[in-house]
Amino acid sequence: MEKSKRFQKGMEVIRKYEDKSENPAYSITFESLMDLDPELENYIVEFAFGDIYSREGLSHEKKTLITISSLVTQGLEPQLRLHINTGLTIGITPKEIVDAIIHLLPYAGFPRVLNALNVAKAVFVEREVNVKEE
Amino acid sequence: MEKSKRFQKGMEVIRKYEDKSENPAYSITFESLMDLDPELENYIVEFAFGDIYSREGLSHEKKTLITISSLVTQGLEPQLRLHINTGLTIGITPKEIVDAIIHLLPYAGFPRVLNALNVAKAVFVEREVNVKEE
Amino acid sequence: MEKSKRFQKGMEVIRKYEDKSENPAYSITFESLMDLDPELENYIVEFAFGDIYSREGLSHEKKTLITISSLVTQGLEPQLRLHINTGLTIGITPKEIVDAIIHLLPYAGFPRVLNALNVAKAVFVEREVNVKEE
Amino acid sequence: MEKSKRFQKGMEVIRKYEDKSENPAYSITFESLMDLDPELENYIVEFAFGDIYSREGLSHEKKTLITISSLVTQGLEPQLRLHINTGLTIGITPKEIVDAIIHLLPYAGFPRVLNALNVAKAVFVEREVNVKEE
Amino acid sequence: MEKSKRFQKGMEVIRKYEDKSENPAYSITFESLMDLDPELENYIVEFAFGDIYSREGLSHEKKTLITISSLVTQGLEPQLRLHINTGLTIGITPKEIVDAIIHLLPYAGFPRVLNALNVAKAVFVEREVNVKEE
Amino acid sequence: MEKSKRFQKGMEVIRKYEDKSENPAYSITFESLMDLDPELENYIVEFAFGDIYSREGLSHEKKTLITISSLVTQGLEPQLRLHINTGLTIGITPKEIVDAIIHLLPYAGFPRVLNALNVAKAVFVEREVNVKEE
Numbered sequence: 001m002e003k004s005k006r007f008q009k010g011m012e013v014i015r016k017y018e019d020k021s022e023n024p025a026y027s028i029t030f031e032s033l034m035d036l037d038p039e040l041e042n043y044i045v046e047f048a049f050g051d052i053y054s055r056e057g058l059s060h061e062k063k064t065l066i067t068i069s070s071l072v073t074q075g076l077e078p079q080l081r082l083h084i085n086t087g088l089t090i091g092i093t094p095k096e097i098v099d100a101i102i103h104l105l106p107y108a109g110f111p112r113v114l115n116a117l118n119v120a121k122a123v124f125v126e127r128e129v130n131v132k133e134e
Numbered sequence: 135m136e137k138s139k140r141f142q143k144g145m146e147v148i149r150k151y152e153d154k155s156e157n158p159a160y161s162i163t164f165e166s167l168m169d170l171d172p173e174l175e176n177y178i179v180e181f182a183f184g185d186i187y188s189r190e191g192l193s194h195e196k197k198t199l200i201t202i203s204s205l206v207t208q209g210l211e212p213q214l215r216l217h218i219n220t221g222l223t224i225g226i227t228p229k230e231i232v233d234a235i236i237h238l239l240p241y242a243g244f245p246r247v248l249n250a251l252n253v254a255k256a257v258f259v260e261r262e263v264n265v266k267e268e
Numbered sequence: 269m270e271k272s273k274r275f276q277k278g279m280e281v282i283r284k285y286e287d288k289s290e291n292p293a294y295s296i297t298f299e300s301l302m303d304l305d306p307e308l309e310n311y312i313v314e315f316a317f318g319d320i321y322s323r324e325g326l327s328h329e330k331k332t333l334i335t336i337s338s339l340v341t342q343g344l345e346p347q348l349r350l351h352i353n354t355g356l357t358i359g360i361t362p363k364e365i366v367d368a369i370i371h372l373l374p375y376a377g378f379p380r381v382l383n384a385l386n387v388a389k390a391v392f393v394e395r396e397v398n399v400k401e402e
Numbered sequence: 403m404e405k406s407k408r409f410q411k412g413m414e415v416i417r418k419y420e421d422k423s424e425n426p427a428y429s430i431t432f433e434s435l436m437d438l439d440p441e442l443e444n445y446i447v448e449f450a451f452g453d454i455y456s457r458e459g460l461s462h463e464k465k466t467l468i469t470i471s472s473l474v475t476q477g478l479e480p481q482l483r484l485h486i487n488t489g490l491t492i493g494i495t496p497k498e499i500v501d502a503i504i505h506l507l508p509y510a511g512f513p514r515v516l517n518a519l520n521v522a523k524a525v526f527v528e529r530e531v532n533v534k535e536e
Numbered sequence: 537m538e539k540s541k542r543f544q545k546g547m548e549v550i551r552k553y554e555d556k557s558e559n560p561a562y563s564i565t566f567e568s569l570m571d572l573d574p575e576l577e578n579y580i581v582e583f584a585f586g587d588i589y590s591r592e593g594l595s596h597e598k599k600t601l602i603t604i605s606s607l608v609t610q611g612l613e614p615q616l617r618l619h620i621n622t623g624l625t626i627g628i629t630p631k632e633i634v635d636a637i638i639h640l641l642p643y644a645g646f647p648r649v650l651n652a653l654n655v656a657k658a659v660f661v662e663r664e665v666n667v668k669e670e
Numbered sequence: 671m672e673k674s675k676r677f678q679k680g681m682e683v684i685r686k687y688e689d690k691s692e693n694p695a696y697s698i699t700f701e702s703l704m705d706l707d708p709e710l711e712n713y714i715v716e717f718a719f720g721d722i723y724s725r726e727g728l729s730h731e732k733k734t735l736i737t738i739s740s741l742v743t744q745g746l747e748p749q750l751r752l753h754i755n756t757g758l759t760i761g762i763t764p765k766e767i768v769d770a771i772i773h774l775l776p777y778a779g780f781p782r783v784l785n786a787l788n789v790a791k792a793v794f795v796e797r798e799v800n801v802k803e804e
Contacts, residue, residue: 069203325635337605459769471739
């Protein structure tokens with residue numbers, strides 16, 4: 001079946017966030033779930049990316065920081081891993097990611113922040129990037 | 135008693151965020167609670183503002199968007215009201231605030247986002263600012 | 269501008285849930301927010317109703333009970349009020365709504381359940397329906 | 403119908419926590435909901451109070467502090483109001499209640515703690531007790 | 537010690553939900569915890585199952601969908617695994633479980649829903665059932 | 671760089687909670703994260719321990735029970751593991767920890783409580799302590 005314009009728009013956004021080389025970030029979290037429902041991929045690509053992520057008005061950097069903030073607050077570690085990865089891909093520095101997570105100490109509490117930094121550190125090690133080298 | 139350097143640093147940040155004219159945003163939420171504990175004001179001013187908000191590395195705009203994102207996610211309406219107010223004071227446009235809240239639709243769900251937009255709208259009405267006019 | 273097919277599909281679902289007489293449930297929560305963003309109404313009507321609520325596979329009754337369960341768990345009272353209203357409109361009995369909320373005692377805890385029953389009771393009083401009379 | 407032993411045990415606990423004079427704390431939150439379901443009162447009195455609150459092993463003071471901590475963390479203000487009230491009735495001092503809420507700053511974040519202190523302050527004003535006078 | 541009527545009633549419900557063959561769903565989550573407290577098993581069997589799950593008024597299917605909805609919303613994966621298992625045992629189809637989880641996209645957000653579908657998929661693989669075959 | 675008085679005060683509290691022998695509880699959760707940000711350790715030691723944990727007014731036992739209660743409610747298992755460990759070190763009995771967690775059944779729901787008891791049991795096994803022997 002031909003894909004909708006919203007789907008194509010969503011895939012364009014996803015490709016911007018996707019690391020072409022070794023980190024197939026997009027596929028990690030949800031590709032294996034697509035056979036559970038024929039519409040599921042459409043909801044994600046069309047709504048989350050085609051409608052929401054492709055809105056103008058906020059830079060991709062700000063969108064990712066806002067997303068990360070919500071995920072830290074909810075303790076959603078698999079998604080946090082994905083969005084820290086895509087954040088690095090679109091050019092957010094490791095230091096900015098750490099700064100954003102630490103900024104949440106007064107709002108989400110120390111445990112959520114420390115658990116999120118744990119996820120960030122694992123991503124940094126995997127991608128061989130370093131906060132200090134900047 | 136003389137206030138610490140961290141307290142002074144915290145107060146500097148707070149003043150930047152504070153609307154000098156008619157919106158005493160800082161005082162709204164917590165001033166009336168200070169007589170419950172002699173250290174409470176210090177924790178807020180020294181830690182939340184002196185330590186965290188005065189960190190370098192993220193612009194005030196990004197810090198506020200990150201804060202708003204966590205508050206929307208938790209449904210913390212009194213604080214959301216405060217930080218939407220302070221966000222406007224430091225120069226975030228109403229449209230950016232609306233964009234940031236709407237960006238959370240896939241992460242925090244429709245009800246949290248709609249309730250937060252309700253708070254934003256009330257602040258905009260109060261301050262007589264308008265999303266559309268931009 | 270002409271509305272999309274998904275919008276039309278969404279509006280059909282909304283009309284089923286809407287009380288034609290005295291309870292304009294649909295409008296209560298979000299109509300006043302639509303001027304904040306030109307796309308907001310589309311996201312709600314197209315995605316939440318056109319895509320998700322119009323899916324086949326679950327009866328409207330089950331969809332509403334599932335929705336109510338998530339709202340009780342999150343303590344989202346304005347939306348709970350809306351969906352208890354629409355639930356009554358599509359034919360769920362007050363007793364089933366009470367039974368569904370009480371079923372969450374072991375999962376969401378007593379406070380969330382009691383606060384939700386408070387909302388349910390207010391809706392029942394407003395609509396002059398009665399759990400006992402059934 | 404005759405009430406069960408667990409119900410009687412639960413009512414004994416409730417009476418200990420209940421202010422005999424002007425603060426009918428027990429009735430505030432849930433008495434008006436009892437006509438929604440014939441078993442609801444039993445679940446509360448028998449399970450929450452007859453089974454759980456009447457367990458030996460923790461003092462009533464510790465039980466109340468543990469309860470308050472969970473309610474602060476969830477932002478459950480109506481129940482917080484009830485349990486701060488009952489805490490005062492069984493002899494916890496206003497200062498201990500404030501200390502317990504402030505202790506949650508690193509775990510539940512500043513907004514939840516400040517909102518809870520707001521509730522505590524309202525209860526103290528109502529009961530004309532004072533943190534400072536101790 | 538002889539077990540109470542509520543315990544017996546609870547065990548009857550549990551047996552209905554229990555897969556007799558290879559999936560000892562009841563025991564998975566909590567059997568190993570029972571030696572921590574002599575009353576713990578009673579609380580679960582008597583209250584959660586004897587009082588709540590054995591209530592009349594909602595079908596077992598609806599009770600399970602309501603339970604699953606609350607667990608998805610809280611991200612409680614070990615319990616989700618249990619209740620998806622017991623749901624299949626009492627006759628809910630894999631497709632209905634997927635439909636119920638997907639229905640929560642607008643209320644619990646995409647990450648909670650995708651993580652829950654991940655759990656559902658693992659249960660389906662283990663039980664060798666298939667959404668598509670229906 | 672010389673450490674602040676608040677840091678020293680914080681380290682004194684941490685040492686009280688730290689098991690000198692085989693359970694390096696303090697280091698488990700966050701030591702490996704300290705190289706992500708030069709101030710992170712200060713925030714934890716100075717604010718969480720130097721400011722909050724070293725407050726007078728509540729016994730260490732009560733502070734730990736309040737902390738555990740918040741962590742159970744949020745399902746924060748890595749931190750729960752840490753604070754159950756430190757609780758045992760400062761002299762809270764395994765039975766009191768179990769009693770505190772079970773007390774949360776009506777407030778945080780069965781799943782959160784059972785998952786927390788699972789963590790408690792793992793800690794007890796590791797430290798070879800036993801609830802029943804008391």
